[in-house]
Amino acid sequence: MKYLLLRRLSQLMILTVFLLGPLAGIWLVQGSMAGSMTLEVLPLTDPLVLLQTFFTGHSPSATALAGGVIVLGFYLLVGGRVFCSWVCPINMINDGAGWIRQRTSMGDGSLGTTLRYWLLGFVGILAFTTGVTGWEDSNPVNIVSRSLVFLHWQVIWVILSLFLFGILLKGGWCRICPTGALYSLLGYLSPLKVRSSNRETCDHCNACYQVCPEPQVLVTPLKNSAGSSPVILSGQCTNCGRCIDVCHKNIFKFGSRF
Amino acid sequence: MGNNVKSDTNTNRRQFLASSATAACGVALFGLSGCTPDDGGAVLLRPPGADKDFLGACIRCGQCVRACPYNTLKLVGLFQRGGTGSPHYEPRQIPCEMCADLPCIKACPTGALDPELTDVNKIKMGVAVLVDQENCLNYLGLRCGVCYRSCPSIDKALTLDARHNRRSGKHTLFLPKVHSSHCTGCGKCEKSCVLPIAAIKVLPRSLAKGKLGEHYRLGWEEKAKKGESLIPEALDLPDRMPEFTLPSLDEVKP
Numbered sequence: 478m479k480y481l482l483l484r485r486l487s488q489l490m491i492l493t494v495f496l497l498g499p500l501a502g503i504w505l506v507q508g509s510m511a512g513s514m515t516l517e518v519l520p521l522t523d524p525l526v527l528l529q530t531f532f533t534g535h536s537p538s539a540t541a542l543a544g545g546v547i548v549l550g551f552y553l554l555v556g557g558r559v560f561c562s563w564v565c566p567i568n569m570i571n572d573g574a575g576w577i578r579q580r581t582s583m584g585d586g587s588l589g590t591t592l593r594y595w596l597l598g599f600v601g602i603l604a605f606t607t608g609v610t611g612w613e614d615s616n617p618v619n620i621v622s623r624s625l626v627f628l629h630w631q632v633i634w635v636i637l638s639l640f641l642f643g644i645l646l647k648g649g650w651c652r653i654c655p656t657g658a659l660y661s662l663l664g665y666l667s668p669l670k671v672r673s674s675n676r677e678t679c680d681h682c683n684a685c686y687q688v689c690p691e692p693q694v695l696v697t698p699l700k701n702s703a704g705s706s707p708v709i710l711s712g713q714c715t716n717c718g719r720c721i722d723v724c725h726k727n728i729f730k731f732g733s734r735f
Numbered sequence: 736m737g738n739n740v741k742s743d744t745n746t747n748r749r750q751f752l753a754s755s756a757t758a759a760c761g762v763a764l765f766g767l768s769g770c771t772p773d774d775g776g777a778v779l780l781r782p783p784g785a786d787k788d789f790l791g792a793c794i795r796c797g798q799c800v801r802a803c804p805y806n807t808l809k810l811v812g813l814f815q816r817g818g819t820g821s822p823h824y825e826p827r828q829i830p831c832e833m834c835a836d837l838p839c840i841k842a843c844p845t846g847a848l849d850p851e852l853t854d855v856n857k858i859k860m861g862v863a864v865l866v867d868q869e870n871c872l873n874y875l876g877l878r879c880g881v882c883y884r885s886c887p888s889i890d891k892a893l894t895l896d897a898r899h900n901r902r903s904g905k906h907t908l909f910l911p912k913v914h915s916s917h918c919t920g921c922g923k924c925e926k927s928c929v930l931p932i933a934a935i936k937v938l939p940r941s942l943a944k945g946k947l948g949e950h951y952r953l954g955w956e957e958k959a960k961k962g963e964s965l966i967p968e969a970l971d972l973p974d975r976m977p978e979f980t981l982p983s984l985d986e987v988k989p
Contacts, residue, residue: 498801511820512796512844520844526794530845533791538846541794609790614819619795623820624813627797631813 480718487563495626509623510564511613512544520544525600525656526613532604549663555716557664561657562690562717566622570636571651574643575690587647590693590713593658600655618656648690657715664712671709671716672732673698679728685720695720699728708734779823780920780937782808782839783831783858784849787941792847795820802842805832824860826922826937833858833887833921856888861920862943863893863913867934873909876900882924882935883911892917893924911935915944 495510497503507514511523522537522544530537537545552560562568600612613619617639624632643649651657673679676699685699686692694711721729781789782799799822800808807829808822817823822839824831833855840848852858863882865871872879873895886893892914900906911924913935922937958964 504801507801507842508796508798508844509820512794512798514798514842514844522794522796522844527845530792530794533788535788535792535845535847537792537794538844538850540844541846544844604791608788609818610794613795613821620813620819623795623797623810627800627810629810629812635813 478722480722484563484717488566488569491564492566492625499628509626511619511623512541521548523619524549525659526610526619529600529604529610529612532601533608533610552660553663553667556667556669557660557662557712558657558715560660561651562715565618566625567618567639567650570639571643571649574640574649578644583644586645588652592653593655596653597655597658617650618654651690661712664714668734669716670732670734671714671720671729673707673728674730676707676728678726680726684723688719688723690715710734778939778942779817780861780939782822782848783837783860784840784852785847789847790818790821792845793821794845798842798844799839799848802838804834804838805829807831808839826925827933830922830926831860833919858919859940861937862915862918862940863924863935863937864943865911865935870930871934873911876906876908878909879929880909881927881929885923885927887921887923888917
C-alpha cells in the first residue's frame with residue numbers, strides 16, 4: 478500500500494496547494510495545471526497545451542516556454558507518466574472507477590494502447606488546421622484540474638462521465654489520454670524505472686497484472702526472461718508502483734533503467 | 736438450457752447497455768463544450784492585449800483571471816461557447832478598471848495577452864455601441880448622460896452631440912456618440928446605463944466596426960492636413976450681372 482498512499486498524498490497535496498489560494502487566500506500557486514506560477518518565481522506549463530500553441534502558429538513567450546522546459550525536464554528524470562499516476566486528478570477518478578469495475582462483471586471491453594497516440598496526432602492536427610487550441614475544449618485533464626481550482630461546480634458532470642467511462646472500459650480515460658501519450662514519449666527515455674529484479678521467483682499469481690493500469694508493459698520484463706531486460710522499459714508504464722505494492726514475492730522495485 | 740438462454744440474454748442486454756453508456760460517455764467527453772473549436776459566434780470580450788488569434792495562443796491557465804484585482808475577468812465556464820477555460824469579461828457585471836500596470840497582461844505566461852501593450856489608453860478590448868437608440872433616455876430627450884459621465888475617456892471616447900429635438904420643436908437632444916479610436920471597451924458606460932437592460936453595450940470590435948473603402952478620403956481632413964485644398968479652389972468666374980437692358984418703350988412701340 479505504500480506507493481498507493483504516497484501517490485494519493487501527492488495528488489491531494491498538489492490539489493490542496495492549488496486550492497489554498499481560492500479557499501484560504503494563501504496564494505502559493507497562481508493559475509491551474511495548464512499553466513501556473515509558484516511563489517512568483519517558478520513557472521510551469523502543461524507541455525501538451527504548449528505544443529498546441531506551436532501548432533496554431535503562435536510563438537509562446539519565455540515564461541511559458543521555461544515552464545514547459547521545466548516540466549518536460551522533470552518528467553524526463555522521474556518517468557514521463559509519473560504525471561499520470563502521481564499528479565493528475567483524473568487518476569483518482571479513474572482508479573475509483575476501476576475499483577468498482579473489478580467488483581462487477583463489466584466484461585473485458587478496453588481500448589487499444591495505441592489509440593492514445595492517434596489521439597495525440599489528432600490534437601496536433603486540430604490545432605494546426607483550426608488555429609485554436611481546440612483540444613482544450615474537450616481535454617478532461619485540464620478541464621477537471623482547472624474547474625476544481627476555479628470552483629466550477631459543473632465539473633461534476635465531467636467527473637461523472639469519466640467515472641462511468643472508467644467503469645465501462647478497462648483503463649478508462651487514461652488508456653486513451655493524449656496528455657499521457659505525450660508524457661509516455663518521455664518515459665521511453667527516463668532513467669527511473671520499475672525493475673523486476675528477482676523475476677525468477679515469480680509464482681504467476683497474477684496480482685500485478687490485476688492492478689497494473691497498463692498490464693501490457695509487464696509482459697516482456699516479467700515473462701520473457703530469456704535475455705530480456707528486467708526493467709519495465711515501456712514509456713506507457715506510469716511508475717505508479719502498484720506492482721511493487723501488491724507483489725508478495727517482492728519482485729519489483731524502483732531502480733535505474735541501466 | 737433455459738438457464739443458459741436466460742444468462743445469454745442477460746449478458747447481451749448488459750453488453751448492450753454497457754456499450755451504449757460507453758458511447759454516451761465518449762460523446763459527452765469529446766463534445767464537452769458542445770461547440771466547434773472556434774468562437775462559434777459567441778460574443779465574448781477578451782482581456783486587454785488579446786488579438787484575433789487569441790484562442791490559438793491562450794493555454795487557458797487562468798492566471799490573468801487570478802491577477803485581475805477587480806474580478807472583472809472570468810473563465811468561460813464548462814458547456815459554454817467560446818473556448819471553455821479561456822478568459823473573458825462581461826462589462827454589465829464588472830467592467831474593466833483599466834489598471835495602469837495591466838496585471839492581467841503581466842500574468843499571462845504565453846504572450847496571448849500582448850506584453851507590448853503597456854499604455855492603458857491603447858487597449859482595444861471592444862467598442863461601446865449605443866445599440867438601442869429607441870430606449871436610450873438621451874435619445875428620448877431626457878438629460879441622462881450617465882454613460883457619458885462614467886466614461887474614463889470622457890469627451891474623447893464618448894461625447895454628447897447636440898441635436899435639435901424635432902419632436903418638441905424647441906429642445907435639444909444630447910446624443911451619446913462613441914469614438915472608436917479612443918474607446919477601449921472597458922464597459923463603464925454599459926455598467927452605468929440606468930436602464931434595466933443597457934442601451935449602450937460593448938461589442939467585439941470585429942462585430943461593431945464597419946470599414947471605409949481604402950480609396951476614400953475625407954476632403955475636410957485632407958484639407959486640414961495640408962493646410963489648403965488639395966485641388967485648386969473652384970474657378971472664380973466673374974459674376975455676370977444682367978447686361979441686357981430692357982428695350983425702350985420707343986422700340987416696342989409699333
